[in-house]
Each structure stands twice: as structure tokens, then as C-alpha cells.
Amino acid sequence: xxxxxxxxxxxxxxxxxxxxxxxxxxxxxxxxxxxxxxxxxxxxxxxxxxxxxxxxxxxxxxxxxxxxxxxxxxxxxxxxxxxxxxxxxxxxxxxxxxxxxxxxxxxxxxxxxxxxxxxxxx
Amino acid sequence: xxxxxxxxxxxxxxxxxxxxxxxxxxxxxxxxxxxxxxxxxxxxxxxxxxxxxxxxxxxxxxxxxxxxxxxxxxxxxxxxxxxxxxxxxxxxxxxxxxxxxxxxxxx
Numbered sequence: 600x601x602x603x604x605x606x607x608x609x610x611x612x613x614x615x616x617x618x619x620x621x622x623x624x625x626x627x628x629x630x631x632x633x634x635x636x637x638x639x640x641x642x643x644x645x646x647x648x649x650x651x652x653x654x655x656x657x658x659x660x661x662x663x664x665x666x667x668x669x670x671x672x673x674x675x676x677x678x679x680x681x682x683x684x685x686x687x688x689x690x691x692x693x694x695x696x697x698x699x700x701x702x703x704x705x706x707x708x709x710x711x712x713x714x715x716x717x718x719x720x721x
Numbered sequence: 722x723x724x725x726x727x728x729x730x731x732x733x734x735x736x737x738x739x740x741x742x743x744x745x746x747x748x749x750x751x752x753x754x755x756x757x758x759x760x761x762x763x764x765x766x767x768x769x770x771x772x773x774x775x776x777x778x779x780x781x782x783x784x785x786x787x788x789x790x791x792x793x794x795x796x797x798x799x800x801x802x803x804x805x806x807x808x809x810x811x812x813x814x815x816x817x818x819x820x821x822x823x824x825x826x827x828x
Binding site for chain 1: 751752753755757759763764765766767770771774776808810812815816817818819820821822
């Protein structure tokens with residue numbers, strides 16, 4: 600069974616840092632691109648960042664560019680999101696998601712973790 | 722950035738109803754459009770990818786159509802477990818963007 604399990608969330612003050620982890624199992628992690636998607640309380644979904652299977656290519660939403668860093672350790676089957684200079688508006692549930700796609704280039708999030716809450720507040 | 726506009730933002734329907742949700746992209750995205758269902762307190766779940774391909778395990782009452790800028794998610798014969806919020810998402814270009822969601826409630 601494909602599973603993703605996030606950890607590392609919690610309460611942090613504005614300007615602080617936090618590192619999220621996502622432990623993957625049930626599939627060949629090193630073959631899959633991965634992403635982080637977040638959802639502020641009572642709001643919609645916002646894509647945060649994606650990383651290719653090798654880790655050689657990364658993409659970020661403008662709202663987090665320069666403050667967040669996505670990485671992965673394929674030997675540990677783990678995805679990371681380093682979050683620095685956190686702001687109130689970063690408060691959200693953060694989901695890691697496995698990326699799948701077709702030969703035409705369409706990609707989608709076919710498996711999601713249960714999510715982890717990050718609260719930025721003084 | 723490609724803006725995704727969903728309508729309606731909410732709707733009330735009865736069990737057995739046919740429900741249609743639309744999603745419009747601010748520019749052509751070919752068929753790079755996906756649909757997700759989210760229930761309260763749970764992670765989103767993929768229903769349809771590439772505009773019309775039903776994800777494995779998803780009931781056949783769900784269907785998707787469209788290409789270019791206009792897309793539709795249809796639920797033919799709404800079931801009690803279908804009351805949830807539905808999101809569309811484009812994967813044509815980064816930043817990947819989602820529609821604002823459509824909450825399907827019980828009438």
C-alpha cells in the first residue's frame with residue numbers, strides 16, 4: 600500500500616524555521632516526483648513546491664520562493680520541506696503528495712499524506 | 722499564472738441527483754486538468770486526471786470532460802458519500818493552480 604506520512608509540524612513564531620518530513624512507503628520513491636501542497640484553515644488548496652525524482656529540479660510558488668526549500672533523500676525514502684522566515688500567512692495544513700503523469704506531460708497528485716499542521720503565531 | 726475558476730462555489734443537491742461542476746482556465750491548458758474530492762478533516766483524493774481519465778477505484782458515476790479552457794465534472798446519481806468539496810487543478814504550467822472549490826451539500 601502506498602503511504603505518505605508527514606511529521607515535523609507545530610507552533611512556531613513569525614520569523615522562525617521549521618522542517619517538515621514526509622516518509623514514503625509502498626512504491627519506488629526514487630522514481631517519483633514529489634510535491635508539497637498546503638491548505639490554510641477553511642481555505643482552498645495551494646501548491647507550494649515540487650521536486651523531480653532525482654532531486655535535480657525544483658519549483659516553488661512565488662509566495663514561498665526564497666524562504667522554503669524542498670529536498671529529498673532517496674536512500675531514506677523521505678521528502679523534506681525546510682521553511683524559513685515563516686509568516687502568519689504560512690499557517691496551514693501541509694500535505695506531501697506523490698506525483699504521477701502520462702506520456703503527454705499531464706501530471707497529477709495521485710497519493711496524499713494525511714497532512715501536518717503548521718501554525719505561525721506569536 | 723493560470724487562474725482556475727470553479728462554479729458554483731457551493732450547491733445543494735439530493736441523493737440521486739445529477740450534479741455538474743465547471744472549471745474554467747484563464748488560458749488554454751489542453752487536457753492538463755485534474756479533479757479531487759476532499760471530505761472534512763481529510764486529505765484530497767484524486768478522482769479524474771487528464772480531464773477525463775477516471776482514477777482506479779473511483780466509482781463510474783464520476784466523469785470528466787473538456788479541453789482547452791472549459792472543463793466539467795459530473796456526478797451521475799449522487800450518493801451520500803459524495804457530499805464533499807471538489808477542486809480542479811491545472812498541471813499545464815507552474816505555478817500549479819487549483820480552483821477555489823465547490824462544496825456539495827445535502828438538500
